[in-house]
Amino acid sequence: MAAHRIMDNFREFKTPSGRRYGENRFATIRPKNITEFLEGRTANAQKNRLKAVRFLIRFAISQGELAHDPTEAIEALKKDGPKSMGHMTWLEPQIEQYRERHALGTVARVALELLLNIAARRHDAHLIGQQHNRNGKLTWRPHKTLRTTGKMLSIRIMPSLQAALDAMPKDARADGVLTFVTNDYGRPFASAAAFGNKFADWCTAAGLKPVLCDDGRTRNYRAHGLRKAALRALAHAGATGVELMSVSGHCSLDQVQEYLDEVDQERAADAAMMKLANAPETKAATSSD
Incomplete structure (x- = not known):
């Protein structure tokens, strides 16, 4: 309301x-x-x-009409059930399935590689183009922070994105169009929502099915999930919280902590299981079998 x-x-x-x-x-x-x-x-x-x-x-x-805030100690109810997972994060099998359906030389493939390369929100992704390419890096101001921090991002173009861009036919875009992702007429998408809807069509064409998530909600693979996949990949590659923020444009470590926590959990669990495997009792039990 x-x-x-x-x-x-x-x-x-x-x-x-x-x-x-x-x-x-x-x-x-x-x-x-x-x-x-x-x-x-x-x-x-x-x-x-x-x-x-x-x-x-x-x-x-x-205005001096009140001396104290009567809502200070009041809290809204917390939602029942599991915490929402938000947009579904793409994993390698889904990314490869999409790539198999949308080959190099298609706008659909450029869209995927662009979202994965710079972890951009769809609003930025549908506007980014050749004018943002500066010496092999994409440099732009994210739309979400234009009126707040005005933060500038500059991110290297990785080989997978460069390959997708190089494979595009020279006449794929209409005259004067600079954006990397375009509609069926070679023109820029009218809005982020229009781009999101087209990306949803590409996901459907790739055979990506809705998934029932742990929080009880059914979700589809969408553009924002690739932003999360990009940050997850960076965390698993050893990027620090500050390094994640420099790519995502987030303003605080709290906003990227979930990706770091996931890596820490997996590494700690692996270390624990290795200790168990190397424990004398475990080796003795294995030898006796």
Whole structure:
């Protein structure tokens, strides 16, 4: 629900006496009024309502209408069930299956290699082109951080992407078009969503089936999953958290920690099992068999 509609509901919400919240002064708002407004809602709805009300409270405090934040100790319900896994990460079998279907010389193949090479979001991937190629590196400002950090990324073009670009027919793009990925008419995609929809078609053509994930949700292989696959590959190659951030454009280590944790878990588990295999008791048991 949009924030303005939530505020409309908050103003119309009634106290036990029948008086609307919108008829009261800010100074009369108490924590119980907020919890009553949240009561009976789903976890997601509570989160959205609490977020909107907090904006209102902060405004009231800035105007001197409130001295303290009545929402400070209030937390929205946590979602039931397993934590969402988000977009599904591609693994090597799916990547190879896609490559087998979409050979070098196709836009579909360029799209895959581009997403894997620079771990870009689809909004950036559908805009990146020859104008961003500077001495063998792709250099651009991610759209998501244009208004915040304005961070510039510069990432080397790996051989797999270069091979895909070199294999494209010279007339694959319309005159004057610089973007690497284009629609069926050789033109840039009208939007990131249009590119995402076309990439979904390429995934379907490659025979990639929906998968029931551990969190109970069924997901398809999509463009954003390749961003996660690229970061996973970097982590398994030994890249540090700072190095991952320099490719992904993330602003904090917390945002890439899941990839590092995955590597640490696998390595620690391998080390543990090797110790077990080399333990005297284990060797003796094997010899006696």
